[in-house]
Amino acid sequence: MPTLATTYSVSVDNKATYNASLAIYQVDPNLDDPNVLTLAWLVKPSTSGSTTAFTWEVEYDFYWTEVDNPKPGTTITSTATREADLTSNNMVLFSHADGGTYQFSEATSGPKSNILYVHQDDSIVVADNAYIGIQMDNKPVVAVKAQPNTKTEFTPHPTYYMVYGRIEPGEIIDISEYADVALKLTFDGVTSHSVTLSEHNQFHLNS
Template identity: 35%
Template sequence: MSVNYSLLFVNNSTNLGNACVYQTDPDIGVPNVMSLAWFSKTTAPTTKSRFTWTVDYDFVWSEVGVLEAGVLFEASQSWRADLSTTNRVGFTHEGGAYTFTNQSKGPKSGTLYIAQSASIPLKQAAVGIGMSGKGTFVVQSQPNLNLTFTPHPKYWITFGNYDQGEVLDIGAITNPAEIEFPPGVYSMTAILNKDNSWTVKPTSEVNKAFLRSRQENRMAQWGLQK
C-alpha cells in the first residue's frame, strides 16, 4: 500500500504568490531532463496550503513544441507505472496522434523505460515521468531514442510566480528550501517567514512548539515559532 505524504505550506511573509513544489534528481539518468512545477497554489499572507501525494509513478507526454523554461506542460496522457511490473512503455506518433503503447515489464526493477518509435517528430512533444498523477521530469521527444529514468527524487519548495506544470529553470530559482522527510515521518511543514527565510520541520515538531508557546502566551499563533 502506498504511503500518503503531506506538506503544509504556511505563508508568514507579506507577499501574495505561488507556493511551488518540485523535484530534482541529478542521477535520474536522462540527459537534458527538465523539472516541472509539480504542485503550485496561490497563497496569501497569513494563510496555508497543503500538498499531498503518494510515491506512485506515471508516464506522461504533452505536445508542447520546443521544450524550454517557462513552457507549460499539461499531460495529454498519463499512464500509471509500477517500478517492477509495468515500468516500460512505447511512445509513438501514428495517424497524426501521439500515444503510449505496449506497456510491459522492463529489463530492471526500479527503472522506468520509454521506447520512442521512428515516427516521433523532432521538437514537437515532450515525454517523461510523473508522480501521484502529475508530471515531474520531462525531456524533448526524439525518434528512435530510448529513455531510461532511474528516479531518486529530492523534494523542494519555493515561492514566487509559478504555474503548475511549468518547465522550470532550476538554476534561476533563488530561494528554494529542500523538504527532507526523516525516517518514519510523512508530514512536513514549510514556513515562509516574514524575512522570506524558510523554516522546515516535521509537522509534529511545529505542533509541539506551538503548545509550548501557548503555555506562555494564550494569543500565540500556530506556525509562527521558528
C-alpha cells in the same frame, strides 16, 4: 491485496510579505540530459497569514505532450498517459500513430525494477516536438524531448524542492533561478514536514 500507497504531506505557515504561490518541483539526479525540462509539480496559491498544505501519493504514470516553446514560463499538461509502477509495469514503447499523433504501448516489465523506461522507436519525428515524461500523483514532473531510436530512463528516487513565487502548475522552471532560495525536502524515514515561510520571505524547516 494491493499495497496501499504511502501518503506524504507538507504544511507551510506563510508569514511572507506578499501573496504568491507555493510550488514543489522534483529533480532526478540520474537523468543525464542537459535539455530536461523541470516542471512545477504541485502548486497552490498562498496568502500571508495562512497555512497551506500539500499531500500526495507516490503513484506513477508515463505521459507525453507537445511542447513548441520549451522555455521557462511555458506550462505543460499531459496529452495522454499510461499507468506505471516500479516493478511489473515499468517499460513502454513510444511511437508515432496513424493520424499524426503519438501513442504508448501497453506497459510491460522492464529489465530492472525501480526504473521507468521509455523506448522511442524509429517513427518519432523530431520536428513534431513530442516530449515524454513521468507523472506523480497525476501531475507531470519532468519532460524530455522524444528522439528516434532512443531509450530514456527515469529513476524515481526524487529530491523535492519548495519555492515561492508567481508560478503556475506545470510551468517549466529554470532551477538555477531558485538555487539560493529553494527549500530542499527529503523524506528519509518520515512522511510529513512542517515549514515556515518567514517575514523575510525565507523558508525554515521546522520538522
